[in-house]
Amino acid sequence: MSDTARTPETLPFGRRVRRFMADRPLIPLIILLIGLVVVLEILRPGIVNERWVANTIKFAIPLAILAGCQTMTMLTGGIDLSVGVIATMSAFIMATQVGTHDPAIAILISLVPAALIGLANGIGVGIFRVHPLIMTLGMSLIGTGVLQVYQRTVIATGSSIPDILAWLGTGRTYGVPNALALFVPLALLIIFILRRTGFGRLLYAVGDNEKATRIAGVHYWKVIVALYVLSGLLAGVAGLLYVGLIKAPSLSLAVPLLLPSVAAAVIGGTSIFGGRGGYTGTIIGALILTVLATLLTILQMPEGSRRILFGLIILAVTAAYIRITEDS
Amino acid sequence: MSRFIRRNGWVFGLFVLFGLLLVFTRAIQPDYGSAAFISLTLAVLPFAFAAAAQTPVVIAGGIDLSIASMMALTSVTAATLMDGASEEFAILVVPMVLLLGVLLGAINGALIVITRVPDIVVTLAMLFVWEGAALLVLNAPGGGAADWLKALLVGTFAVPGVPTAITDWIPTALVLLVVCLAVVWIPVVRSRLGLSIYAIGSDSLAAFRSGVSVSRTRIAAYALGGLFAAMGGLVLTMSTGIGAPIPGPYLLASVAAVVLGGVTLGGGQGGLVGPIVAVFILRLVRSDLTFLSVDPNAATIVEGTIMVIVVMLGALVALRSRST
Numbered sequence: 001m002s003d004t005a006r007t008p009e010t011l012p013f014g015r016r017v018r019r020f021m022a023d024r025p026l027i028p029l030i031i032l033l034i035g036l037v038v039v040l041e042i043l044r045p046g047i048v049n050e051r052w053v054a055n056t057i058k059f060a061i062p063l064a065i066l067a068g069c070q071t072m073t074m075l076t077g078g079i080d081l082s083v084g085v086i087a088t089m090s091a092f093i094m095a096t097q098v099g100t101h102d103p104a105i106a107i108l109i110s111l112v113p114a115a116l117i118g119l120a121n122g123i124g125v126g127i128f129r130v131h132p133l134i135m136t137l138g139m140s141l142i143g144t145g146v147l148q149v150y151q152r153t154v155i156a157t158g159s160s161i162p163d164i165l166a167w168l169g170t171g172r173t174y175g176v177p178n179a180l181a182l183f184v185p186l187a188l189l190i191i192f193i194l195r196r197t198g199f200g201r202l203l204y205a206v207g208d209n210e211k212a213t214r215i216a217g218v219h220y221w222k223v224i225v226a227l228y229v230l231s232g233l234l235a236g237v238a239g240l241l242y243v244g245l246i247k248a249p250s251l252s253l254a255v256p257l258l259l260p261s262v263a264a265a266v267i268g269g270t271s272i273f274g275g276r277g278g279y280t281g282t283i284i285g286a287l288i289l290t291v292l293a294t295l296l297t298i299l300q301m302p303e304g305s306r307r308i309l310f311g312l313i314i315l316a317v318t319a320a321y322i323r324i325t326e327d328s
Numbered sequence: 329m330s331r332f333i334r335r336n337g338w339v340f341g342l343f344v345l346f347g348l349l350l351v352f353t354r355a356i357q358p359d360y361g362s363a364a365f366i367s368l369t370l371a372v373l374p375f376a377f378a379a380a381a382q383t384p385v386v387i388a389g390g391i392d393l394s395i396a397s398m399m400a401l402t403s404v405t406a407a408t409l410m411d412g413a414s415e416e417f418a419i420l421v422v423p424m425v426l427l428l429g430v431l432l433g434a435i436n437g438a439l440i441v442i443t444r445v446p447d448i449v450v451t452l453a454m455l456f457v458w459e460g461a462a463l464l465v466l467n468a469p470g471g472g473a474a475d476w477l478k479a480l481l482v483g484t485f486a487v488p489g490v491p492t493a494i495t496d497w498i499p500t501a502l503v504l505l506v507v508c509l510a511v512v513w514i515p516v517v518r519s520r521l522g523l524s525i526y527a528i529g530s531d532s533l534a535a536f537r538s539g540v541s542v543s544r545t546r547i548a549a550y551a552l553g554g555l556f557a558a559m560g561g562l563v564l565t566m567s568t569g570i571g572a573p574i575p576g577p578y579l580l581a582s583v584a585a586v587v588l589g590g591v592t593l594g595g596g597q598g599g600l601v602g603p604i605v606a607v608f609i610l611r612l613v614r615s616d617l618t619f620l621s622v623d624p625n626a627a628t629i630v631e632g633t634i635m636v637i638v639v640m641l642g643a644l645v646a647l648r649s650r651s652t
Contacts, residue, residue, distance in 0.1 A: 002600075063360045079448070090570070093428060104381070120636075124636065124639075124640060128518070128640040128643050128644055129643045129644075130636070130639050130640055130643045131587075131593045131594070131643075132591065133391070133448075133583070134583065134584075134587050134635075134639050135595065135636065135639070137580055137583060137586070138632050138635045138636040138639065139636065140632075140634070141580065141584075141628060141631065141632030141635065142628075142629050142630075142632035142633060143632075144628055145626060145627070145628030145629030145630075145631075145632060147623055148625035148628065149623060149629070150628055152623075152625070178447075192456060195369055219355070224411075229405070233476075259452055259455070261450075262448075262452060263452065263453070266449050268445075271446075272446045272448055272449060273446065283612065302464065302467075303437035303461040303463050304461065304462070304463030304464035304465075304467075304573075305460060305464060306458035306459045306460065307456045307457070307459050307460030307463065308464075309460075310456050310460075311453040311454060311455065311456030312457060312458065313518070314437065314443065314449075314453040314456070315443065315449070315453035318443070318445045318449055318453075319443035319444070319445050322443070322445060323443055323444075
């Protein structure tokens with residue numbers, strides 16, 4: 001009896017919560033992030049301290065930058081699967097060139113192939129209308145080959161990481177990771193581009209309705225070419241930062257970050273079909289994935305079960321997220 | 329005949345290209361003979377099954393990023409089951425592993441339908457899941473394979489009454505490939521299911537309105553992909569004699585072959601023959617580059633460039649035909 005009386009009261013409340021979350025899609029994500037941290041603290045009391053937070057942020061930043069590439073390309077209905085190879089490439093080239101050049105010049109040199117691969121991606125997708133998945137996969141194949149050939153020419157050179165990148169990647173000032181000095185302006189810039197500039201608005205427009213934007217007089221190919229070049233450059237920067245963190249340039253340095261970068265953007269609420277999403281969610285998505293990885297590590301499960309859980313959680317979070325934001 | 333060629337223009341062109349490549353190979357490597365062709369077929373086999381696994385899914389308008397992981401999982405399952413078991417037991421293992429493949433694919437498809445998450449994301453997540461499962465089954469490369477299964481891939485296929493000059497060019501592996509694919513694919517394409525797969529790939533709303541059960545067909549397409557992936561996994565175990573839990577480079581190759589083979593991403597077009605021929609072409613290009621003593625790393629560049637250029641040309645042709 002009392003049950004039936006209570007139902008009409010609780011139901012609107014549930015719906016209200018749901019609508020509230022759908023209006024502010026970041027809130028369920030932040031709740032999830034906090035929840036994961038709480039679980040971590042319960043499982044291993046005392047692990048959550050200043051040092052741990054700084055470490056988590058350090059590892060989340062390269063992922064978040066790469067996920068930024070995915071966010072922007074996904075907004076137009078695309079995807080950039082070449083970011084892993086681009087990041088690896090610029091890191092490796094920088095590390096091998098720094099012996100003969102000034103660090104600043106080596107960094108500039110290393111960003112050239114990143115921009116070139118981005119340009120090729122943009123031309124393929126924007127002008128020739130190749131499916132972005134195929135185009136970026138193909139370019140990453142080419143990039144891998146180029147990198148392997150390049151490795152042979154510098155086999156005697158050896159590699160080193162310039163101090164500035166090591167400082168950025170691993171250093172901390174008053175407990176705050178230095179990488180934030182690069183990431184905060186970068187993230188603000190991306191958010192600014194997406195929210196306040198014409199280019200950002202075009203990205204959403206192209207992803208939402210390509211035909212309409214074309215009829216409205218937008219040069220589709222220009223938008224796409226600029227987008228993929230930007231994405232390539234960002235991936236290059238992420239690679240430089242990541243090698244400063246890992247300090248061991250190799251030919252597969254950032255490749256394992258590729259799939260998590262897609263996952264971070266998707267968890268962060270960016271639609272893979274384009275037109276919806278934003279970078280703030282992606283940053284939280286990257287943080288969630290990093291905390292999740294720590295959580296799975298301290299559970300001391302076999303590697304196999306860890307991967308299974310990782311995959312299932314990505315799927316569950318995305319599914320729940322889609323349900324929350326679409327149902328109301 | 330001319331209508332047949334026009335309809336299957338792309339596949340026909342691929343066959344011509346493959347023939348030209350064979351002639352070219354013969355020209356740069358005069359002793360390229362049946363033995364080399366047999367080893368080419370053996371190398372092609374897992375890639376061909378990976379491409380076959382991707383094909384029905386792409387035709388249905390989806391994509392499956394977990395193919396290489398499914399191959400790894402089915403391969404280690406087969407290797408673990410057959411390790412130390414009797415030869416007769418392997419007869420049971422084969423259908424079990426194939427069934428497992430169907431199940432894995434069906435789970436992929438069902439998750440896409442139930443969660444309404446885009447297929448790329450679901451299969452990306454399942455890539456981790458199947459890979460993890462493969463690691464749980466077998467932590468390091470190991471296991472075994474029945475001798476009669478391994479023998480299935482070796483040598484040439486003797487047809488009574490045909491001179492050996494011809495049968496030398498028919499590797500058993502090729503026969504196995506064709507038979508396995510044909511036994512599954514031809515009945516499917518001829519059936520209502522095949523028509524539905526093409527229909528949902530071409531326009532799922534129109535298909536739904538014509539009474540096609542879109543979700544069921546989608547699950548079936550993924551299950552079919554899983555079946556081919558399981559065949560690929562079995563072939564891996566058969567050719568190496570062991571199972572390896574780390575997925576090979578089959579995902580990228582399968583997407584490349586499918587696109588080169590004339591199956592457009594987005595769905596509704598193409599067939600199974602194109603991707604298989606495309607796989608042969610890609611592998612033959614690779615061995616040609618070896619014959620030309622090109623750095624194998626540069627061969628990766630060439631392979632990627634070919635893929636990108638062909639796809640660009642294909643897209644350009646599609647653009648032209650749409651605008652006229």
